[in-house]
Each structure stands twice: as C-alpha cells, then as structure tokens.
Amino acid sequence: xxxxxxxxxxxxxxxxxxxxxxxxxxxxxxxxxxxxxxxxxxxxxxxxxxxxxxxxxxxxxxxxxxxxxxxxxxxxxxxxxxxxxxxxxxxxxxxxxxxxxxxxxxxxxxxxxxxxxxxxxxxxxxxxxxxxxxxxxxxxxxxxxxxxxxxxxxxxxxxxxxxxxxxxxxxxxxxxxxxxxxxxxxxxxxxxxxxxxxxxxxx
Numbered sequence: 001x002x003x004x005x006x007x008x009x010x011x012x013x014x015x016x017x018x019x020x021x022x023x024x025x026x027x028x029x030x031x032x033x034x035x036x037x038x039x040x041x042x043x044x045x046x047x048x049x050x051x052x053x054x055x056x057x058x059x060x061x062x063x064x065x066x067x068x069x070x071x072x073x074x075x076x077x078x079x080x081x082x083x084x085x086x087x088x089x090x091x092x093x094x095x096x097x098x099x100x101x102x103x104x105x106x107x108x109x110x111x112x113x114x115x116x117x118x119x120x121x122x123x124x125x126x127x128x129x130x131x132x133x134x135x136x137x138x139x140x141x142x143x144x145x146x147x148x149x150x151x152x153x154x155x156x157x158x159x160x161x162x163x164x165x166x167x168x169x170x171x172x173x174x175x176x177x178x179x180x181x182x183x184x185x186x187x188x189x190x191x192x193x194x195x196x197x198x199x200x201x202x203x
Contacts, residue, residue, distance in 0.1 A: 004034050006178035007196070011086060011112055014170060014198050015039055019083035022046070022108060024068060024100075025090040029056030036060075044082075046073065069095045073103045082108040091115040091157075092150050098160060110169065110200045117173075119153030119189045137176040138193045154189045161199055170198040 004012070008031045015021065017039045023032050026045030029052075035041045045063040047053050056063040064076060068090070085108030091097045092115050104111045116138040117123075123136065135142065152160075154173070161168055173184045173192035184191045 004030060006174075007088060007114060007194070008034060010172055010174070010178065010196055011088070011114070012038065014112055014196075015041065015084060017041070020081065022073075022077070022082045022085045024073070024085065024087040024104070026052075026056060026061070026063060028052045029059045029061035029063060031086070031088070032056070032061045033059045044077075046076075068100060073100075074106050077107040079106055080109060084108060084110050084112055086112045088114045089116070092152065094150070097150055097152075098164075101160070101164065101166075105166070105199075105201055110198055112196065112198050113157075114194060114196045115152070115157070116194055117154055117189065117192050118151040119155065120193050121190050136193070154192060154195050157195070157197065161197075165202050166199045167202045168197060168199055170196075172196040 011031065012035060015035055019039070019041050021032065021035055021041045021043045023043065023045045026032055026047045029045055032043040032045050036043055043061065045056055045061050046066045046068065047056060047063055048065065048067045050065060053063050053065045085104040087104065091113055094100050101111070120136070126132070126135070158168065172180065173188040173195050174180050175184070175193045178194065181191070188195070
C-alpha cells in the first residue's frame with residue numbers, strides 16, 4: 001500500500017473497486033493515485049493551485065484547474081458521472097457549502113465529505129473560558145487569517161442533510177490523529193474532532 005494519510009486510508013475503505021471518483025480540491029493527487037493503483041478506479045480531480053495541478057498530472061491524474069467558489073462542477077460533468085464525489089477538509093472553506101453539496105450529488109451518486117468539528121469540547125471550553133475564538137490542532141488558525149469561513153458542528157451538518165433530504169450512509173468520528181473511541185461513538189459532537197461522512201439522496 002502506498003504511503004497515504006490516516007484520513008485517506010479511512011476514505012479508501014469506503015470506495016468500491018472499478019468505480020468512478022471525482023476528488024474536489026484534490027491537491028497533488030495523492031488520494032486519486034492511491035485509489036487508481038489499489039482499486040482500479042477511474043478518477044478526476046479539481047484543484048485551484050496550479051503547482052499542485054502539475055504534481056497531480058505528473059502522477060497520471062486527470063485534473064481540472066478550477067475554483068469551487070467560482071465554477072459549477074455541473075458545467076464540467078453530466079448528471080451521475082461518478083459513483084463517489086470526495087471533498088476532504090474543504091466544506092468549511094467554500095462560500096456556499098449547501099449549494100456545493102447539491103452539485104456534488106448531481107454529478108455523483110454518493111459523496112464522501114470530511115471536516116473539523118467546531119462543537120468539540122475543547123472549542124467550547126476555550127470560547128467559554130477565554131472569550132476568544134478557539135485554536136486547536138485541527139483548527140490551528142487565528143480568527144483573522146483562517147481560511148475557514150463556515151464553521152459547523154456534526155449536528156449542523158446532519159441538520160443540513162435532513163433539510164436537503166439526504167441519507168447519511170456511513171459516518172466515522174475521530175480525533176486529530178484519526179483514531180476513534182467508544183466515547184466518540186457515544187457523544188460524537190462533544191468528543192469528535194474530525195468527521196467523515198458518506199451521504200446520498202434518499203430513495
């Protein structure tokens with residue numbers, strides 16, 4: 001197995017062999033390269049950073065340079081073009097995550113989304129005790145230089161899914177090291193730092 005991050009390993013466990021995969025914000029293409037080599041998927045990536053696009057193409061990845069805030073992914077791909085649309089650690093940095101979620105499920109049958117939890121107990125405690133915006137391992141930025149513009153909790157995301165008529169097919173809640181525990185399974189919104197969701201439209 002290639003040397004991939006713990007988060008990418010968790011995502012890979014949800015991918016079926018020979019499927020079609022779109023990775024939004026694919027970076028240097030590491031995840032798509034791993035999925036291609038391990039699961040024989042057909043993959044496309046979208047990435048705003050031109051240098052990372054070059055790195056992805058050097059790995060043999062089909063990649064489109066695009067800003068998810070400026071371009072509708074439906075402009076590039078037809079309905080149900082993919083079995084999975086992946087977006088890792090980017091839900092909170094796009095301008096309209098609700099609209100992007102609609103677009104993801106227009107071009108893909110299932111979405112896999114990961115994001116940090118602003119409802120974690122350390123966040124709440126820092127805000128309560130210090131009266132300042134929290135900073136943690138999973139959210140290390142200052143309030144003035146953070147790329148995160150739409151912070152949400154796991155409950156917020158699940159409320160959005162319910163509002164949009166989406167089904168949560170699978171969920172994994174982990175800490176900053178991407179390890180889970182009984183406590184995180186019992187009280188995910190309090191104890192989980194990062195969530196991985198697989199969602200689809202309800203039948």
